[in-house]
Amino acid sequence: MCKLRGERDLAEGGLDVTKGREILPANVIAKHYDLTLEPDFKKLTYEGTVVIDLEVAEDSESISLNTLELDIHSTKVLSGETTISSSPELSYHEATQTTKIAFDKQLSKGSKAQLEMKFTGQLNDKMAGFYRSTYKNTDGSEGVLATTQMEATDARRAFPCFDEPSLKAEFTITLIADKHLTCLSNMDVASETEIHSEMSGATKKVVKFNKSPPMSTYLLAFIVGELNYIETDKFRLPIRVYAPPNQEIEHGQFSLELAARTLEFYEKTFDSAFPLPKMDMVAIPDFAAGAMENWGLITYRVVDILFDEKTSGASVKERVAEVVQHELAHQWFGNLVTMDFWDGLWLNEGFATWMSWYSCNIFYPEWKVWQSYVIDTLQGALSLDSLRSSHPIEVPVKRADEVNQIFDAISYSKGSCVLRMISKYLGEDIFMEGIRRYLKKHAYGNTQTTDLWAALSDASGKDVSSVMDIWTKHVGYPVITVTENESEKSINVKQNRLLRTADVKPEEDTVLYPVFLGLRTKDGVDESLVLSKREENFKVPDLDFFKLNADHSGIYRTSYTPVRLEKLGKAARDGLLSVEDRAGMLADAGALAASGYQKTSGVLNLLKGFDGEKEFVVWNELISRLGAIQSAWIFEDQKVRDALETFQRDLVSEKAHEKGWEFKEGDDHVEQQFKGMLFGAAGMSGDKTVIEAAKDMFAKFSKGDKSAIHPNIRGSVFGMALKYGGKEEYDVILDTYRNSKNSDECNTALRSLGRARSPELIKKTLTLPFGGEVKEQDVYLPLAALRTHPEGIEQLYGWMTDNWEELTKKFPAGLSMLGTIVSICTSSFTSQAALDRIQAFFTDKNTKGFDQSLAQSSDAIRAKSAWLARDRDDVKDWAYKAKTIKAEL
Structure with a gap:
């Protein structure tokens, strides 16, 4: 059978397939890594040496571990003072990203061994592994820093390792860098010395960090670059926020103070001390996700950690608070206690999502976040899970390339909804007692979902697994x-x-x-x-x-x-x-x-x-x-679409005028968002008074008065300028993206551009992703707003098909960005004919790595097509009746 042949191929690649997963064999166990790295910012490479202390669990004549895009120069296998092999036979298995090291002498069960490998890696531009991130200095020059993103399976891209969550080990990291650069890792600095670098001929510093507790490879982090920082002494351990020199480091103050309060709160809530000696949080200019919970060294998109009250709105503040508290919750749930494999991802992400809402509600009760939860987290979960192509919370994961596709609304949102449901069922106090028992029992270890249910059952006296397994093991x-x-x-x-x-x-x-x-x-x-x-x-x-x-x-x-x-x-x-x-x-x-x-x-x-x-x-x-x-209804009869827009305007205008769009000192957090939302909804549906107000603000903004548009309505004003304006307005907003010093304002400008509808401006927007000025982390931003009008949806799809080869080169399928782009460029269609066209395009394409995104887009189109078939006439009749009623009034 084909399956047996596949299993044999995998075994030849050094993988164990007996558990239905492609995992490394358990013949040796990594206990400690001594990793030394020296980046070269001119060549955009780095030299590395890793020495891995191993326990031999079975008599062994080979060792298999993960590597990806590494040039391995030398390999030694030692046992005590004996060299088992100084030049073992290496074979690489591309499909499973494993290197198998075979040697003649046998490692005996129960003995200890060392594996030493020297290698060169690329400081790549894929935002994965050990990669480069760039930024513009004030003098126009380009700054470069080297940083990491290991989750889910990219530690292997940084150094040879046993890259699975259950294979925890201790790490001692050493970084060699130019003397003026900052070096960071998960732990604090043990020593700093100087050497004469053979690689560059210059005197460099050698920064050695203290040994870490046992941890998974995906949580390892190290950063080398020019960084400024601020710190606080409001927690028992040092907390710092770092950012590149082109950013205003003072804008990290909100996140810094929140982190101190949150760590203290989590220590008490979990009855568990944060076990590392410090907490660093770093703004990274190129970052694929929102943030990453690396133990003791959390990395963030700039916009998700730096916050300026004067130039950003209330919703941005809430997002920053949510992200910071989410990542800090991971320091316990994910880092201290880790799922044993990726099908338990929800244990990490569901809990961190729930905990960020829980703690945010305690810190900022006036934000009323549990109300927002109903329209945000819950609806996100219910929306995705109503598709046939959804997946269970505990989703079977077999291969490395499947992992990135499950970082979605099921693992995060539905996972957190299940926890909210069980916390209500048990009572919050009992639920938290169960969490404390879970963390105590499994600290520094790995778990499965059953371990969480057991702890909650122990605390509550109820059979939690019989109730909750049904929710986590089934789709829908x-x-x-x-x-x-x-x-x-x-x-x-x-x-x-x-x-x-x-x-x-x-x-x-x-x-x-x-x-x-x-x-x-x-x-x-x-x-x-x-x-x-x-x-x-x-x-x-x-x-x-x-x-x-x-x-x-x-x-x-x-x-x-x-x-x-x-x-x-x-x-x-x-x-x-x-x-x-x-x-x-x-x-x-x-x-x-x-x-x-x-x-x-x-x-x-x-x-x-x-x-x-x-x-x-x-x-x-x-x-x-x-x-x-x-x-x-976006491709339907224009009269019906106009009637829906009129309906929205009639619905919201009175309320928008009543609330107004002046933001006063006394407006609370929710009121600010309320005013902003009504203003945007009224203006984008044609309210003339609101549109005139927006045009007036935009005119002042265009002439240099950057305070003319309040941050709470910046996106709405830009949107109206583009919907009701032309090239002049477009150029002002594009110029704002290019020159603003505020990352939130930059993002808002870039996100708005797709609202322009003229063929010339749509074409201009579609040149941005590959034009060299939009960072790869942001390529989806100018695309998304093109989905707000039929012309944009059609052009988006054409752009994707025309540039498919370049897209697949730029965004490897194993990373998540390609799936995001495919979803944006396909999911807004509403007819079976459009779906047939999409399926025909992908018939001869390899969809590995984004097949789930494509299936979910297809389901969304089918759903809209069926909806229209049922209710097209119903809505048309409603529209005509609504007009008649209005005429009679």
Whole structure:
């Protein structure tokens, strides 16, 4: 069979395939790495030596470890004083990224050995492994720093290693660099000496760091470059924020102070001291993700750690706080205790996501983040998980190239939603006690999901795994259909799998979830009701008012009858529903219309009933749901599209004018975002007063008054300038991107450019990704806004197909950026014909590394096509009726 042949090939590459994973054989165990690296910024290479102390677990005549794009010069295998081999036979297996070292003498079980390798690596531009990051100095020259990104499987790109999360070892890092450069690693400095470098002929410094605790290779980090820093003494250990010299280091103050408070809070909450001697946080100019939790040396995108109150808005502050607290939570959940393999990624990311919301709520209660959670984290999870091409939270991972595709809304958002659900089920105090027991028992070790369930069961006395395994091991979630029985004062609730494509097959609807119903009535919330069967009847004290999934902490949608929805709309106006209830109800109604459970016209009428709403989060969801309808109808009849835009304008304008767009000293965090959102929604839907105000601000901004546009509405003003303007406005915004010293303003400008609709300006936007001035970390930013209009969607796809060869060279499939670009360039289409065109293009392409992104895009298109087929006439009729009503008024 083909499978057996594949297994034999893998075995020849030195891998163990007995556990259904392509993993390294366990014949030797790495205990300690002594790694020395010397980067050369002129050649953009580095010289390295690694000495790995090994314990021999089985009689061995070979050692297999991971390497990628390394030039290995020499290899020695030693056992005590004996050289086993000074020139062993090396064979490289490209598919599995392994080097097999074979030697004649045998290493005996129970003995100790050393593997020494000298090698050269590239300071690559892929934002992976040990790579180079560049920035512009104030004098126009280019600065370079060398930094790392090892997660998920790129430590092997930096040095030869046993690159799997369960293969923890201690590390002693030594960096050799020019004397004026800063050298950082996970640990603090043990010594600093000088040597005469043979490589450069100059006197250099040798910075040796103290030995680390046992840790996974993906958490290793080292940085060499010109860096400034600020520090605080408000925690028992030193905390510093570093940034390159082209950045205002003072803008790291917010993150610095937050880190000190957060580390102290986490130590108390987890009853576990942060075990490293310091915490450094570094702004990196080229960074593929948002941040990386390297133990004791967290790296960030510049925009996710540096924050200036004067030039950035409230939403940016919240994002920075969330990212900092997320990465610091990882220092325990992920770093101290690590999943044993990548199918347990959710243990890291789900918990860090939940913990960032939990701690943010305690630090900044006025931000009301648990309200935002309902429209942000929960909706992100439910949206992706309603596609057939989603995956379970515990997703089987077999190969290295599959790992990057699971850093998505399932591992992060659905994972955190499961933890929120279980914390509510057990009670927060008991949940946290379980977390403390988990961390104590498994410190410096590796775990599986069952270990977390065992700790929570131990703390609560409940069988947690029997409830939660169903949620983590299966893809998808249910829709709960509610019908009412007046005579018996009861409701019937029935669960079925929900798919956005509305084509669930019987074999896809076999899983029965334990659904926490959270029944809200006038008497309060009954958290004890659980639906574990296909359907069941429950008594309700008063059928006049009830609602399931109180505060929307459950992972499901609820489908009510039109009559009940109307009653719930009235209950919302009467103040009987919480903010989370109101926002979640709108989200469910919109999603269920898209999935064929309700008519879209009914949702539009429901949205109209919320025009008296007073809360930001509800308005945010209302505008998002309307936006989802507009996106599905983007290629439809212009009259219908105009009617949807008019509907949005009529809905939001009065509220936008009432709130205004002047930002006052007394405006709290939520109010600032509320004003900004309403201003943008009104203006982008054609409100003339708002558009004039935006034009006036933009005119002043164009003449040099950079304070004319408040940061909370910068994106909206830029968007209106591009939608209703032309080349002149485009050039001002492009110039802002090129010359602004503020990374947030740069990003906003770049993100806005795609809103320009003229063929000439679309073409100009599409030259930016490969034009040399946009960093590779940001190539998706100018592309995303092109999806806001039909012309842009078509041109985006054409750009992708025309440049496919260059894209695949620039963004290797094993990294995540190619999948992001494929998704942006394909997912906004709405017809089967468009999907056929996309599938024809990829028929003869190798989709390894982004096949999941492509499948999810395809599912999203199918879902919109089916939605339009069902409700195209329904929305058209609604539009004409709406116009008639307006004319009569």
